[in-house]
Amino acid sequence: MLGVLRTSEAIAMAESEGLDLLEIVSNVNPPVCKIVDYGKFRYEQQKNAHKTKAKQNLVRTKEVKIRPNIAIGDMEIKIKNAKRFIEDGDKVKIILSFRGREITHNQIGYDVMNKFKEDMLSVSKIESDIKMEGKHIFMVLAPISKRSSIKN
Structure with a gap:
């Protein structure tokens, strides 16, 4: 903490130590600056950004396609x-x-989807229940969160 200095004095101090003058907060009067090694500062910023990116949990959506007249063995593999x-x-x-x-026998499709749902309820929760759009029936299942399994 050196207090309020003229810009030229701060730059001279930084150069005498072989470092750089870095503006930290610019929208205050006077602006807040730091004397640091800029290369090291950028390296630390990149390292912190990499750590936060690694902590993010990316949820992907996988698709399983089935047909109304699916065989039992094929259904077990899809499940x-x-x-x-x-x-x-x-x-x-x-x-x-x-x-x-x-499509005229769409009840067969609903029966297949309900069987699939029953088999999956032990490991997942329903995010979007069975819906029909055009020539497709679909539903979305999500993993049971770890917090909700601890509460139960």
Whole structure:
């Protein structure tokens, strides 16, 4: 803490120590400055930015596509893959697509989606329940948060 100095004096002091004069806060009168090594300062800023970026939890959405006439074995594989995605911390969007005249029997599609939902409820929670849009029925499942599993 050197107090209020003229700019030329502060620059001279910084140069005599082989350092740089860095303006920290510019919107106050007089501006707040620091005498630092600018290269080291930038390195520290980059390091802090990298740490905060590493702490961010990125949630991706994986898609599992199924059909209304899916075989039992294929359904089990799709459920196993969806559970793996949920355990990895990703959201899962299950999409059931109809082709041609299959849409006239959309209750079969709802039955398949309800079976999928029942099998997934042990490891996930429903973020978006079963909805139909056009020739697709979909729902979105999310991982059960660690906080809610501790409370229960």
